[in-house]
Amino acid sequence: MHEKSTKIELSILNRRGNKKEKSNQSYYETDIYTDYQNHLYQCLIKGLDAFPKNQVDQMSEYKKAKITENHKICNLVLNKWKQQIINNKTNIIFETLFPNTALSKIFYIKFKNSTDSKFECTLKFKDLGITKDDIIKKLIKCALLPSNFMNIKCKNDHKIKTM
Numbered sequence: 001m002h003e004k005s006t007k008i009e010l011s012i013l014n015r016r017g018n019k020k021e022k023s024n025q026s027y028y029e030t031d032i033y034t035d036y037q038n039h040l041y042q043c044l045i046k047g048l049d050a051f052p053k054n055q056v057d058q059m060s061e062y063k064k065a066k067i068t069e070n071h072k073i074c075n076l077v078l079n080k081w082k083q084q085i086i087n088n089k090t091n092i093i094f095e096t097l098f099p100n101t102a103l104s105k106i107f108y109i110k111f112k113n114s115t116d117s118k119f120e121c122t123l124k125f126k127d128l129g130i131t132k133d134d135i136i137k138k139l140i141k142c143a144l145l146p147s148n149f150m151n152i153k154c155k156n157d158h159k160i161k162t163m
Contacts, residue, residue: 031132036154041136044144047071070144077142078135082121085128087111 042050094104139145
């Protein structure tokens with residue numbers, strides 16, 4: 001199984017860690033995912049930016065296009081999901097502050113599931129209470145990550161049609 005998530009002080013860069021500054025020391029958060037799982041996740045989240053430039057230069061145009069397409073789809077899915085979360089939170093606020101009023105009913109009924117694909121939600125996942133685990137579950141549910149994602153240890157453990 002996976003190791004527990006821990007914080008480790010490192011003197012060198014951890015390839016998959018998120019740098020945290022604390023006085024003169026650097027701390028890196030590690031997670032339960034393997035390097036390859038993190039690579040698949042980063043391909044969706046960052047697209048071609050997940051790869052070094054020299055590796056992108058060597059990729060076929062087809063592979064670049066598939067990575068870019070999946071990245072765009074991922075962004076659309078996550079953007080819509082953020083909007084749905086915000087709508088739910090807004091509805092709770094309106095129902096709490098204005099119970100049984102026409103205003104709260106309009107927002108709840110008319111805009112309950114309303115999202116706008118042209119609107120880019122710039123709120124951070126952390127601000128919405130969304131964790132990396134939540135994002136991964138959403139991407140698996142939407143078939144952007146393979147259904148066996150949690151069991152993947154290396155590149156040959158799965159088959160992804162799109163990469």
